[in-house]
Amino acid sequence: MSASKSGSALRHATHLSDLGVARFNALLERAARFKQDPPGAHLAGKLLGMVFFNPSLRTRASFEAVMKRGGGDAIVLEVGNGVWKLEDRDGIAMDGDRAEHVREAVPVLARYCDALAVRTFSAGVSDADDDRDPVIGAFKRFSTVPVVSMESAREHPCQGLADMLTVRERFGATRGTPVTLTWAPHIKALPKAVPDSFLLSAAAAGCEVRVAHPEGFELPDSVTHEAARYARESGGSVTYTHDQAAAITGTRVVYAKAWGAATEVGLRHAVDTRKPKADPELDRIRNLREWMPTAAHFQRAATDAVLMHCLPVRRDVEVAAALLDSPRSAVVDEAGNRFHAQRALLDWIFNGD
């Protein structure tokens, strides 16, 4: 078994840095090849333990589908819902509602399964806390089998892989393709794992990446620095702006995504469309509603430009319903590619390069 980039002997896949630019692009190739020519029972005898700390629809269904269609199988566990709540902090007496520690739960599950897949959202504490990614970090630390992310505090790497597979399919290649990640409004402050992963993945795939967001919604420095390194390695580029129209001009992908503000507490709860009040600060926030992508936003884009979004999407809050229902929308194809991206990733985890 070959070592992963993380230096561990196990092929973990929780962050793009576990893969690196070369392997990321090789997995894109593998996903595209498998989509044309399905690999059959390539996962025969393999059992994936899926551990959810948060809800899921696409991720759960697509991972289960990959395992079952590949001749393997999956076990689904929902922490706190039929399964004991798990503690991941060290050095505390466990006298609260968390009955089990990851130090026991993770190695035990690793005895029953060939790999562990984990979903654990950001605790919303800080970018630094997301960078530390404590829960999925504990899984990697205590597991004796590979750990794959189904979205954690910092990244959603399978989404990023599926996104780039979609770009590649639509436009023949990712390298040099102009793609725009634009902030979008929401009723609450969402985690940054998806925008982080889109940025990192598009940079690793060599896209000409443009990121547009209002002031105060900067993505974490650790992520933008990492994206810059990937762009240098892949021949891509990344630019940032507060001018959404400029970022969309000539682009082939409008990737809409809500996320929470970088620091300002007043913005962490973003754009509440339900409670209008006469408040200058809230007025400013409500102006952000104009960031919601509509058909009109595509006038400056390339003629073949598409809308992308990771889903779930709140219609007429985050993205215009009419745009989602138009031929511009690639969101269902994009979600469908979760299956193909994860099939390639799990094939690598279980069967190697």
Place this chain on the structure above:
Amino acid sequence: MSASKSGSALRHATHLSDLGVARFNALLERAARFKQDPPGAHLAGKLLGMVFFNPSLRTRASFEAVMKRGGGDAIVLEVGNGVWKLEDRDGIAMDGDRAEHVREAVPVLARYCDALAVRTFSAGVSDADDDRDPVIGAFKRFSTVPVVSMESAREHPCQGLADMLTVRERFGATRGTPVTLTWAPHIKALPKAVPDSFLLSAAAAGCEVRVAHPEGFELPDSVTHEAARYARESGGSVTYTHDQAAAITGTRVVYAKAWGAATEVGLRHAVDTRKPKADPELDRIRNLREWMPTAAHFQRAATDAVLMHCLPVRRDVEVAAALLDSPRSAVVDEAGNRFHAQRALLDWIFNGD
């Protein structure tokens, strides 16, 4: 792939009208044949996506059993329980607790699965709303793979198929067999999907159907009219009465089932056995308790008459416990036939006529 009666190119099975009388009876034949001579791995490589908006025991276990015993597999998703709540209404800004719209969720699941099975109970608004059957209607509209009902607002077609398989087994044939659907008391107003489907299925199978219920508990006109059409086509008959004893006289099946009142708000909560009050209206309601089938009710029935019920049943509220525990009861056989009925139905969906 042959077209279904609904005019769509997909073999949906959400209402008896998707099948029609001829196919319904052909599926009964197939179920009986499969029960004698199991079809082996007839569902190999097939993946069923099961989506539950409401609880289930039999339906969930029997559908999973059909897929797994047939060489295929299933994915189980519970909306609002580990899976995002789903919106099915159009034209509203999604700023509430429903994070995802069926317009995205359904086509996405259709990318991962070969068919979708859905359970979604009546919202209890009106018979007209049940007729529209909005949630399962949205699944049919937005899915690119066949949709099968695990009970929706208007019908529970797999229950109806299993019911007729049970009648056929007990009495050799369905055509001309006298069967009585009788209203029964309950602590709350239940949906009409099961009585609707028993009525439609028995009519389609050519039974001599008698329906007995108190005044005010009429089944919807749309259903009774559809049943009349099926009876004409199958050579069966349907009659309605408020006289339970008359309806049971000479019958071979007493099918007990609670359902809510047609229109009167005061009756929608039916027969509350727990809160007796001195109220003339409530007195009338409490008199309805005599509708609960007991062994005594069978004195007028055929000597070989059996009790049927879809389960779950509230003992000594809806049906007498002693009757359920007697040899008269066919309820466990009936539930067992859910497996065989659904095996035939899924075989048709995946493998055709």
Place this chain on the structure above:
Amino acid sequence: MSASKSGSALRHATHLSDLGVARFNALLERAARFKQDPPGAHLAGKLLGMVFFNPSLRTRASFEAVMKRGGGDAIVLEVGNGVWKLEDRDGIAMDGDRAEHVREAVPVLARYCDALAVRTFSAGVSDADDDRDPVIGAFKRFSTVPVVSMESAREHPCQGLADMLTVRERFGATRGTPVTLTWAPHIKALPKAVPDSFLLSAAAAGCEVRVAHPEGFELPDSVTHEAARYARESGGSVTYTHDQAAAITGTRVVYAKAWGAATEVGLRHAVDTRKPKADPELDRIRNLREWMPTAAHFQRAATDAVLMHCLPVRRDVEVAAALLDSPRSAVVDEAGNRFHAQRALLDWIFNGD
């Protein structure tokens, strides 16, 4: 199909008495053999219905893993969570929140599955109630297929089998091996199924069993009497003491486990570490904290002695975290052996001796 010791024609496995001493030890042999030489698709075509009245991690994952790795499959149902709440009491009108009776639910599930596995914790009423074990008893009574316990009010037989497999692996044999079951503190009174099963299993496997607990925490007479019978048959022994240090002296296994007091209401909530109060009774309870196993407790034990615990364990409440993280700890191996023990047990249930 050979009859089980219980006199039924079905191979139930809900209590050690269903197996008896000879078969228990034969299953240990089978588990050890399968661990060396996996049996392949020994469960092909078998479907296990798993019914949970209570949460689970290890049990759920390991049972699913056994079925899926053995070529069979499992259906998971959580009572009251997507599945109707189940009534197990007879003779009451079902007008409460439990919509279905085990008299219907169990025989119906038995139509779809080849065996039923059930988890149902003690109601905390009394030792006599635990002895009666009403819920799993109802499953055995109404099922037409074998019933296996995933822990019930009185016992957790698969845990006991895995525990003895662990002892056998570590020390070459169970017979004559000194093992110590010691009470440990907790934030609440826990059921006795696990200590009961460790005691019964160690006695049946011929260990030199020592049980240490504070006054007032006696295990039920019915269990200690049964353990004495097994020890006589197996050539083992069982002794009881309130002196933890004496019980550990020379032992090779320190099996730590919290359980509730035998009778005193004041002790049923055991050792609350969170609410210190100036109360003589509570002072006495807090003194019980010294029963928590630490590395120091092993000074009197055999040099190769190990810590065992069924998990989940509350670190620094029930067992010292440092001890769990030390090479003394066998808890992960022990949990891993759940898979092997249950593989042997299910092989016996489905394939016989």
